[in-house]
Amino acid sequence: MRITVCCSDTKVAPWVEGLQAALPEAEVSEWKPGAPPADYAMVWSPPQAFCDDQQQLKGIFNTGAGVDALLKLKLPPDAVVVRLDDAGMSVQMAEFVCHAVIRHFRELDAYERDEAQAKWGFRKPKLRADFPVGVMGLGVLGQRVAQAVASFEFPVRGWSRSPKQVEGVECFSGDEGFRQFLAGTRILVCLLPLTEDTRGIMNRATLSQLLPQAYVINVARGAHLVEDDLLALLDEGHLAGAALDVFRTEPLPPEHRFWTHPKVTVTPHTSARTLREESIAQIARKMRAFSRGEPIAGVVDRKKGY
Amino acid sequence: MRITVCCSDTKVAPWVEGLQAALPEAEVSEWKPGAPPADYAMVWSPPQAFCDDQQQLKGIFNTGAGVDALLKLKLPPDAVVVRLDDAGMSVQMAEFVCHAVIRHFRELDAYERDEAQAKWGFRKPKLRADFPVGVMGLGVLGQRVAQAVASFEFPVRGWSRSPKQVEGVECFSGDEGFRQFLAGTRILVCLLPLTEDTRGIMNRATLSQLLPQAYVINVARGAHLVEDDLLALLDEGHLAGAALDVFRTEPLPPEHRFWTHPKVTVTPHTSARTLREESIAQIARKMRAFSRGEPIAGVVDRKKGY
Numbered sequence: 001m002r003i004t005v006c007c008s009d010t011k012v013a014p015w016v017e018g019l020q021a022a023l024p025e026a027e028v029s030e031w032k033p034g035a036p037p038a039d040y041a042m043v044w045s046p047p048q049a050f051c052d053d054q055q056q057l058k059g060i061f062n063t064g065a066g067v068d069a070l071l072k073l074k075l076p077p078d079a080v081v082v083r084l085d086d087a088g089m090s091v092q093m094a095e096f097v098c099h100a101v102i103r104h105f106r107e108l109d110a111y112e113r114d115e116a117q118a119k120w121g122f123r124k125p126k127l128r129a130d131f132p133v134g135v136m137g138l139g140v141l142g143q144r145v146a147q148a149v150a151s152f153e154f155p156v157r158g159w160s161r162s163p164k165q166v167e168g169v170e171c172f173s174g175d176e177g178f179r180q181f182l183a184g185t186r187i188l189v190c191l192l193p194l195t196e197d198t199r200g201i202m203n204r205a206t207l208s209q210l211l212p213q214a215y216v217i218n219v220a221r222g223a224h225l226v227e228d229d230l231l232a233l234l235d236e237g238h239l240a241g242a243a244l245d246v247f248r249t250e251p252l253p254p255e256h257r258f259w260t261h262p263k264v265t266v267t268p269h270t271s272a273r274t275l276r277e278e279s280i281a282q283i284a285r286k287m288r289a290f291s292r293g294e295p296i297a298g299v300v301d302r303k304k305g306y
Numbered sequence: 307m308r309i310t311v312c313c314s315d316t317k318v319a320p321w322v323e324g325l326q327a328a329l330p331e332a333e334v335s336e337w338k339p340g341a342p343p344a345d346y347a348m349v350w351s352p353p354q355a356f357c358d359d360q361q362q363l364k365g366i367f368n369t370g371a372g373v374d375a376l377l378k379l380k381l382p383p384d385a386v387v388v389r390l391d392d393a394g395m396s397v398q399m400a401e402f403v404c405h406a407v408i409r410h411f412r413e414l415d416a417y418e419r420d421e422a423q424a425k426w427g428f429r430k431p432k433l434r435a436d437f438p439v440g441v442m443g444l445g446v447l448g449q450r451v452a453q454a455v456a457s458f459e460f461p462v463r464g465w466s467r468s469p470k471q472v473e474g475v476e477c478f479s480g481d482e483g484f485r486q487f488l489a490g491t492r493i494l495v496c497l498l499p500l501t502e503d504t505r506g507i508m509n510r511a512t513l514s515q516l517l518p519q520a521y522v523i524n525v526a527r528g529a530h531l532v533e534d535d536l537l538a539l540l541d542e543g544h545l546a547g548a549a550l551d552v553f554r555t556e557p558l559p560p561e562h563r564f565w566t567h568p569k570v571t572v573t574p575h576t577s578a579r580t581l582r583e584e585s586i587a588q589i590a591r592k593m594r595a596f597s598r599g600e601p602i603a604g605v606v607d608r609k610k611g612y
Contacts (some may be wrong), residue, residue, distance in 0.1 A: 092431075095458045099408040102401045111573050118565040120557035122575045125398075125581065151457060152401045251426035259424040268426045269419050275431065 001291055004038035004054060005047040006031040007063065014276060017065070021286035040287050043081075045069050051076055052257075059290055060279065062285045065089060065141060067270045067300050068194035068221060081300040082286060086140050092272035093219060094148035097189055100217050100243040100265070101149055104187065105131050109265075110205045128154050132211070134185030136201070137192035137220065138164045138171070139306070141272070145191060157181055161197070182209040187217065194221040195305030204229040204244040213240040222247035227258070234263050245271040246298055307597055310360060312337040313369065318322075320582060321348065321369070324370040328590035332459035347594050348387075351375050357382055365596055367589045369580055371395060371447060373606050374500035374527060387606040388592060392446050393585045398578035399447045399525060400454035403495055406523050406549040406571070407455055408548050410493065415571075434460050438517070440491030442507070443498035443526065444470045444477070445612070447578070452499060463487055467503070488515040493523065499612030500527040510535040519546040525577040528553035533564070540569050551577040 005016045005028050012030045019042060020028040029035065031050055040059045057079040062070055067083050075081065105111060107123050114121055131154055135146040138160040150156040150168040159181040163173040172181040182188075188210055188299070192198045202216065203226040216239060218225050225305055227248060233239040241263040247256075250269055259266045286296045300306060309332050311322045318336045325348060326334040335341065337356055344363045349356070363385040368376055373389050381387065409415060413429050420427055437460055441452040444466040456462040456474040464472055465487040469479040478487040488494075494516055498504045499584040508522065509532040522545060524531050533554055539545040553562075556575055564570045592602045606612060 091434075091459045095404075095408045098401075098458075099405055099412070099414065102405040106402065106405070106576075108405065108573070111576070113573070114574070115565065115572045118558075118560045118562075122574060122576060125579045128397075148457065151454065152404075153397045168595070252424075254424045256424075259421065266421045267414070268420070268428060270412075270428060271415065272372065273428075273431045 001026040001040065001287070002036070002038040003028045003040045003042065003287070004035060005029070005042045006050045007042075008047070009042040009045060015280065018276060018280040019284060022280055023287065026287075039291070042283055043070065046073070048073050059287070061286060063279050063283070065139075065272075066193060066221060067306065068223075071300070071302060071305055075302075080290070081302065082283075082290075082295070082296065083298045083300055083306075084274070084282060085298045086144075087282045088275040089272040090141050090144035093191070094144050096245070096271040097145045097217055097219060098148050098152065101131075101154065101187055101189075102134060102152070104215050104241065104243070105154075128152075131155075131186045132157055132184055133187040133189065134159065134181055135169070135189045135191060136160075136181075137190065138166055138169075139191070139193070142191040143169075144188060147197065149189075149229040154187075157185060178206075179209065182206060185214065187212040187215045189217045190220045190224050192220050192224060193306030194223055197305075199223050200226050202226065202230065204233065207233050208238060210239070212238060214238070214242075215240050216242040218242070219245045222250065231257055231261065239263070241265070242266075245269055246247055307332045307346065307593070308342070308344040309334045309346045309348065309593070310337040310341055311348045312356045313334070313348075313350040314353070315351060321586065324582060325585040325590060328586055329593065332593075341558040345597070348589055349376065350381070352572065354379050355419075365593070367592060369585050369589070371445075371473075371578075372499060372527060372610065377606070377608060377611055381608075386556045386596070387608065388589075388596075388602065389604045389606055389612075390580070390585055390588060391604045392450075394581040395578040395586045396447050396450035400450050402551070403451045403523055403525060404458065404545050406488070407439060407493055407495075408458070410521050410547065410549070411460075434458075437461075437492045438463055438490055439493040439495065440465065440487055441475070441497060442466075442487075443496065444472055444475075445497070445499070448497040449475075451495060455495075460493075463491060484512075485515065488512060490517070491520065492517040493521045495523045496526045496530050498526050498530060500529055501611030502609075505529050506531065506532050508536065510539065512540050516545070516546060518544060520544070521546050522548040524548070525551045528556065537563055537567065540567065545569070547571070549573075551575055 016030050016209050042061045044063045055076045057076040060079045061082045066086050120139045133149045133154045134157040135142050136159050138158045144164050146156050146158050146169045156169045158169045159172045243265040245267045246269050258266050289296050343362045348367045350369045357379050361382045363382040366385045367388045371390050412443045439460045440463040441448050442465050444464045444518050449472050452462050452464050462475045464475045465478045465534045549571040551573045552575050564572050595602050
């Protein structure tokens with residue numbers, strides 16, 4: 001089996017060496033224009049030239065869970081697109097979201113401001129029942145996050161396009177379910193894939209339906225959120241705050257209002273990072289299974305977009 | 307059954323009314339000097355005069371988990387002392403400690419400082435395996451906290467005076483076990499009861515045995531920690547930081563170095579607050595069971611101190 005590796009934004013060599021070590025029976029090399037045709041590819045944000053050059057590919061294995069950037073390309077016609085399932089990302093996502101939920105619920109930002117003034121003052125504890133958490137997107141990451149939040153005894157709701165059942169989570173689906181989901185959610189967590197259906201899904205019309213003083217946590221893609229709508233609802237007081245890890249433009253431009261808005265916490269797309277070793281191990285397993293004709297998890301439906 | 311209620315630092319009336327509603331068969335009233343003798347008492351930090359006045363008490367039910375302040379009094383000779391078991395406190399403790407662990411592990415304080423400068427910059431993810439979390443005290447609260455931290459895939463260790471087994475937690479006990487426990491711990495969480503054995507248990511000798519760059523989370527009692535020893539080890543660089551919710555003197559005096567130390571996070575004894583409704587319901591259940599001669603949880607061994 002011949003494998004080509006094309007990763008932008010990162011050093012390619014450790015990925016090539018790692019995959020070669022995991023698949024000694026294969027020939028693994030870095031893609032360069034005019035490289036010999038390969039059977040499979042391991043990629044992160046490859047350029048269009050890569051696809052044009054490797055039209056014969058049978059499988060493209062993405063080193064991340066989100067394939068929105070990849071599906072924007074004109075891909076080789078027969079290539080099955082496979083995304084990363086978990087590879088240590090779901091636990092990172094769970095801890096990042098739980099941290100944000102707890103920090104908001106327990107007013108730990110406010111306590112930190114008190115600390116800066118050496119002020120010892122209690123805040124009346126709030127009731128968990130008043131802070132239902134709603135998770136949009138119930139894939140591997142969304143389910144793990146929903147259950148982690150539920151372990152802290154928050155009421156947890158979930159929404160997905162097609163009906164799902166997750167233990168300990170009240171599940172909603174489809175367009176009708178979306179209204180009910182929003183109307184009972186106080187802390188909204190976005191873990192959706194980015195598709196034509198979900199682009200801009202957090203906008204004035206939808207965010208207005210959340211419970212008063214709602215809080216928004218976006219750890220999916222910047223394009224899920226209409227940024228000006230969020231800012232307006234924060235300033236109007238319907239929303240209490242937001243923790244945003246992803247943005248329409250990344251890096252977030254220095255002049256963007258999010259940086260300085262007192263109700264917005266900004267982190268630099270760091271909620272769940274690809275862990276190289278785990279990712280390579282998973283992709284190697286899948287390439288082997290796929291080449292034997294065995295079923296593998298994470299095969300992307302190109303029409304649905306995830 | 308006649309019940310007297312004596313709570314300092316808080317309004318007594320809602321406690322009296324709440325307990326009366328939960329136990330309509332009893333006579334519940336607020337304690338005042340010279341009040342008629344009662345069978346049971348519900349208390350929080352009562353004065354010595356209360357004990358002197360109510361020598362006939364058969365049971366004293368504390369509205370908190372920690373009974374160190376209560377046991378400093380000369381108590382009525384026959385009174386069984388009963389502490390609060392959980393009553394909504396363990397979930398608060400779990401979320402508070404998980405927040406502190408995640409915030410430290412994921413360097414979210416540093417990201418927040420970056421945000422203040424509109425700086426978009428990644429930090430290399432750390433390995434969970436390098437951050438073993440050690441929980442001292444494996445009672446109801448300690449077990450819940452240890453398991454909550456373990457759910458985020460940190461290696462978790464526990465230490466208690468007598469041997470215990472907690473699923474998913476590597477348990478140590480006694481003096482010999484304490485050395486091993488400390489030597490493999492990077493994030494130390496204190497949830498011990500305050501007794502003569504545990505007073506000052508976090509001091510230069512013990513904290514020096516932690517892994518380099520250790521982090522200390524104290525959510526038990528201020529007197530567990532020798533504050534100057536912690537400050538010295540922070541300044542010498544052996545410790546990376548501390549999240550402290552309890553202090554030798556509370557409120558923490560405005561001039562205390564903890565307020566301004568860049569490696570110390572201060573919160574005002576807020577990690578787990580007594581929730582009135584849950585506490586009253588639990589105490590009412592226990593009073594009823596105790597008066598029928600049934601066994602109840604949370605009976606304090608006055609000699610051990612918890």
